[in-house]
Amino acid sequence: MKDQGVSEICSTCPYCGVGCGVRLLADGQGGLTVRGDPEHPANFGKLCSKGSALGETVGLEGRLLSPRVHGREANWDEALDLVAQRFRETIEQHGPESVGFYVSGQLLTEDYYVANKLMKGYVGAANIDTNSRLCMASSVAGHRRAFGTDTVPGTYEDLEEADLIVLVGSNLAWCHPVLYQRILAARKARGTKLVVIDPRRTASCDGADMHLALKAGTDAALFNGLLCAIHEAGALDKEFLATVQGFNEALIAASSDRDTVTGLSEAQLAAFYKLWIGTGKVVTVYSQGVNQSTSGSDKVNAILNCHLATGRIGTPGCGPFSITGQPNAMGGREVGGLANMLACHLDIENADHRAAVHEFWDSPRMADAPGLKAVDLFRAAGDGRIKALWIIHTNPAVTMPDADAVTKAIADCDFVVVSDITAATDTARLAHVLLPASAWAEKEGTVTNSDRTISRQRAALPAPGVARPDWEILAEVGRRMGWREAFDYACPAEIFREYAALSGLAGTLGRDFDISAKAELSDSAYMAMAPFRWPASATRNGGRFFADGRFYHPDGKARMLPIRYRPPASEPCTEFPFRLNTGRIRDQWHTMTRTARSPRLAAHLAEPFLEIHPEDARRLGIAPADLVRLENPQGKAILRARITDAVAPGDVFAPMHWTGETAPSARIDALVAANTDPVSGQPESKASTTAVARFDAAWYGYAVSATEITPTADYWARACTRAGWRAELAAAAQPEDWEAEARALFGLPDAPCQTVIDARRGVARIAFHDGDRLIAALFAGPEPVALKRDFLATLPGTEAPDALTGQPPADRPDPGPLVCSCFNVGLNTIVAAIETQGLLSVEQIGAALEAGTNCGSCRPELASILAAAQAKVAAE
Structure with a gap:
């Protein structure tokens, strides 16, 4: 879609689940200028540091330009014939359960749809799972248990209409900066209160009204305590509770499992409960700190219980809000990319749902039970049950828990196909067949963000070499496996129309996901399609869910669940005394396949690190800038020590981005135990245990x-x-x-x-x-x-x-370590400006240097620099 009078193309950012709109301008020589789309409802022109640097990531260095078979270049016919032949032979010899797909939130919805149709409707097994299993599967499980379907009740506008926002296990300031800026704007405009619940002090705590540094993994106990406090304060919404089942059982469980394990003081708990109960409009935002747990689903339901008990759901400024980590994690959920779901929020366990999809696809067979979830899928590849595996746009040899075991499982699998934009990943090196896929800004399709807004991704650059879109690669394999008519797609618009039509069928079966109003879109209308929030049907368009008390269980009622606190699967012990938390940093994305190409993003935190408390560092003889060795039964790692009281004694934190390409010793998921939530199958990525010692380098x-x-x-x-x-x-x-x-x-x-x-x-x-x-x-x-x-x-x-x-000459000032990636402003430049211009606030720093005036994710660091400079002046 091109705007009148300009050649910009409207698209969507390929990073997190905020789903920011971008405008792309190609220079005709492979380069790209990127700016925020002022008309997109997710960001209104704002971009974070990563989005702002997208133009630096589109070069062809390292791109996979042609198929490779057993390490040598091949043409598409040879490669696709081999893929189709090996998958077909494996199914014939060992059955449909012997093959699997592992896909990604980097896929567009149309790609996801074709992959899901091929595996579940034509191969006839459900062994397709997505790396979104690692970030939001517990939220899906919690939603389905409470609401009857995987529905996000609210919208981004609720963040601006709430009187209290509670961030639980979510470093929104670094991981979803554009949403965090919307919250800060609301705080400034209307005094919105902000509470952060996180064992670690993060950038999101800067300026918060309250930071509850609870003991790792105790979120369910905290919200059980809140449910009891709601009851004791007489704050139940009895009218709304008439639309809910299970309140008494939930309260009994909560009463027997109060909040004493959280490590918070009675005064902290009382203050939080009083604030939550006494504020009418509350949004509870939660993310990986809740989901990535062996009790993640229960944590989600403990949060949902509190909102259901008070009727604070589905109305402006109210509701639980799951913020997703990938650009199309939501689209994958909607299209059935998870092993335990069908497309359009239909249930694979439901015979009527299976029959409806089977008939709609006119497929030869249909998966009749959930398939292998991510951790189990790779275990099956390792022990020989999965004999042919197709991995698409993801790097499980780095990102999966127990990553060394996963690497071995992929290496031991009989036949492995990897579709990606580069051969330079830990996973791609293990493939028998490598397929070159189109990248962001080269392909057409749709994505869904965290508040159910469906946006178009559009091509602004030609695909290099012979790279193809993923839907086309998948469809061609389907045709070569003998299902020509079913996969005879000509363009993404045709796939989207089929998907929208299936959603209309889901709507008649009482499902929430229905975009059937788009089922007759012409190709040109699809190409020009503006962002819209589902549902989009003849009877309903966009909006919030559940304020009317109508849910998707057969009786139309919601469910409150009896939740009891369960500690993490691994507990610290003498041999492994530290609790290992993992997560993201501000300027990097997943395994850095894209962001590591940007010099300004690489400059902020240029090497992997381990946050460790000063008391622990002193006890272990670890000094600033030392290297430390981590070791546990899963693996080993070496990282740079970063001594800080942002973590509690006994806790350590490490980012998850570094790979065999960028820092082989820092593949942190090699130390994450493959313990999973029994309901969601999501791994516990924030609570493994480890030993820590100084690395004695010569x-x-x-x-x-x-x-x-x-x-x-x-x-x-x-x-x-x-x-x-x-x-x-x-x-x-x-x-x-x-x-x-x-x-x-x-x-x-x-x-x-x-x-x-x-x-x-x-x-x-x-x-x-x-x-x-x-x-x-x-x-x-x-x-x-x-x-x-x-x-x-x-x-x-x-x-x-x-x-x-090793020193700059006197006539060449050193800007110092990068602080603001958006405007390339270094520490020394900031300190000099504070000292010479008498700057007294973060706003004044922004006015003088622009630092902190775009995405704002460096503002906490600016505040710390300012405080240090002011303390230095006071001491002089």
């Missing part, structure tokens, strides 16, 4: 290079820069020849070099030049080397004869 190093660095040290982490690459290094044994080590690191066997080496002290500085132009440099020593890292990262390719000093 040397530490920092390297910069104009070309890609390929380290072999025990620890290394690399990131791109505008000038090339940077890397942190460490190893347990010192090299015998420092110059030889540097030449091997940079692949420069013959380049002239400048050296400063003190072998006795273990100090080495080595620079390679072409004339005065710096090619690469290595700085090493027996302790973490103190250098102006961000300055040094700018030098490759420039005239830098004095690079080995």
